[in-house]
Amino acid sequence: MDDRIARTRLQDMLAKIERSIGVLRGDPVALRERSAADAGADLTDTDRHQAMLDVASKQRVAVIAALKRLEEGAYGRCLDCGKLVPEGRLEARPEAARCVQCQSKIERRR
Template identity: 40%
Template sequence: MNKTTTETERQSDVLRALLLERRATLQREIDRLIAQHRDQHGHFQDSSVLDLEDMSLRDATAAQQIALLEARTRQRIQLDEALRRLDEGTYGVCEDCEEPISAGRLRALPFARRCVACQEQFEVFERIVQREDREEA
C-alpha cells in the first residue's frame, strides 16, 4: 500500500517536531552548562587565594563541564544534520547502503545516519584507523 502525500507530510511534520523538541532540550542543557561554568568560574575568581585543593577541584569541575558541553554540542549538531536530511528527503535512509534505517533505531537515535550493520562496520573501520594512528605516533 502506498502512502499518500498527506500521510508522508504528516509523518515528516511529526519527525520534525520530535527532532526540534530534542534539539531545544539539548540547547537548554547547553545553556545551563555554560551558565553553571560561568558561575563556578566566577566563584573561584572571587576567592582571594586558592589553595592546591581548590585549584584541583576547579580544574576537575571545569574539565568535566567542558566534556559534557562538547558532547551535548555534538548531539545538537547531529540533530541539525538530521533536520537537514529531513528537508532533503534523505532522513531515515542509511548513507552507506541506502537502505531504510529501522524505526526502533531512529527512535533511540533520531540523528542516526547509518543502519545498525553499516554503523558497526564504520566503528570497526574507525578503531582500525585509530590503532594505526597510535602505532605511527
C-alpha cells in the first residue's frame, strides 16, 4: 500500500475512533432520575458502554502504532517475523501489525 494512502486511511480511522470515544465518554444519565426498575438496565447499559469504549481505545492504540511504524519506515512489515504483510490485509486492516500467520498464533494463545 502506498504510504500516502496508508497515512490518509489511518488518520481518517483515528479521527473516527476519537469521535466515538468522545461520544462514549459523555456524561451518563444521573441515576437518581431513573426508576428502581431501570437499575438492572443501567448495569447492562454501563457494561455494554464500557466494552465499546475499551474496544475503541484498543483500536486507537493500534492506529497510532501503525502511524508510528509508517513514520519509522516499518509499516507493512510483520512485527514478529519481519515479512511483508499482504497488501489485501493492509487494505482490510490498515492498522495491522502482523501477517496473518503470526496474528493467528497470537490469537490461538488467547
